Amino acid sequence: MNFYPFPLFLLLFMTFSGISQKTKSGPIIEDYGAVWEIDNPDFKTDTSQEFKVVFDVKDGPESDTEINRNLNTVARFLNMHAQNGIPLSQLKVALIVHGSAARNLLSDEAFQKRYEVDNPNRELVENLLNVGVEVIMCGQSSKTRGLPKEDLIPGVKIALSAMTANIQLQNQGYRPIKL
Numbered sequence: 087m088n089f090y091p092f093p094l095f096l097l098l099f100m101t102f103s104g105i106s107q108k109t110k111s112g113p114i115i116e117d118y119g120a121v122w123e124i125d126n127p128d129f130k131t132d133t134s135q136e137f138k139v140v141f142d143v144k145d146g147p148e149s150d151t152e153i154n155r156n157l158n159t160v161a162r163f164l165n166m167h168a169q170n171g172i173p174l175s176q177l178k179v180a181l182i183v184h185g186s187a188a189r190n191l192l193s194d195e196a197f198q199k200r201y202e203v204d205n206p207n208r209e210l211v212e213n214l215l216n217v218g219v220e221v222i223m224c225g226q227s228s229k230t231r232g233l234p235k236e237d238l239i240p241g242v243k244i245a246l247s248a249m250t251a252n253i254q255l256q257n258q259g260y261r262p263i264k265l
Contacts, residue, residue, distance in 0.1 A: 111161075114168045114177075115213050118153075119161025121169065133171045138178040139163065140260040142252060144185030150201040154190045156265040157181070157210055160219060174217060180255050181214065184224030184248040188231050191223055196237035208239055215241040224248035 109120035141163075143156040160181050167177055183191055189200070190207040197205035215221055223238060226247045235244050245251040256262060 110169065111165055112169075114164040114174055114217055115161035115210075118158055118210050118213065119163070119165040121162050121166040123169070131167075131170055131172070133176075136176045136178060137167060137172065138258070138260045140180040140182060140252060140255040140262050142248065142262060142264045143181065143183050143187045144248070145265070146185070146187035146190050150197075150203050151206055153206050153210060154187055156187065157183075157190060157207055157214075159265055160214055161210060164217065164219075178260070179214075179218070180220040180222060180251075180260060182222045182224065182245070182248050182251050182255075184227040188223060188227040188233055191221065191238050191242050192233065193237060193239050196233075205239075211239050211242070215239070222248075222251050224251070 107123060109122050111117055111120040141156070141160050143154070145156060146154050160179060164174070164177055164179065168174065189197070190205065191211060192200070192205050192208075194204040194208050197203070197208070211221060221239075221242045223233070223235075223242055223244045224247055225244050228234065228244055235242075238244075252262060
């Protein structure tokens with residue numbers, strides 16, 4: 087029988103170095119947006135400031151049964167900052183959706199009619215809306231892709247365009263993050 091000490095060493099190293107840590111979701115968006123804990127970062131987070139961000143999401147998953155990882159990034163943003171002492175009241179978040187991601191904002195009923203499955207993103211989008219994320223659909227994508235407002239998850243707003251919404255939010259001090 088051969089003995090290989092390297093894997094044991096690697097396991098011990100991972101355990102004591104923190105590599106084996108697990109990601110954690112919540113406290114703002116439970117079950118989505120899991121993030122890693124960063125112990126003692128060199129670049130400190132200013133927990134007293136307001137974080138105003140607009141996420142621009144144009145790409146959706148190829149599969150009709152897959153959660154859009156870019157939408158999940160919005161939950162990650164909220165959770166990681168809350169886990170590190172920044173209250174929700176200091177997190178001002180907008181999400182602009184266009185392109186192939188636009189279908190991810192459909193209600194289950196509308197998604198079911200088109201793709202014969204429930205929208206895997208509905209619960210995540212509803213959770214984002216419930217904590218105050220402004221979810222905005224590009225009006226041009228809505229028309230181009232045949233996604234009328236009545237087919238969207240309740241609470242989703244339609245703008246003239248993603249470009250227009252981005253400009254307006256940036257003029258209000260929101261910082262863009264393009265996904």
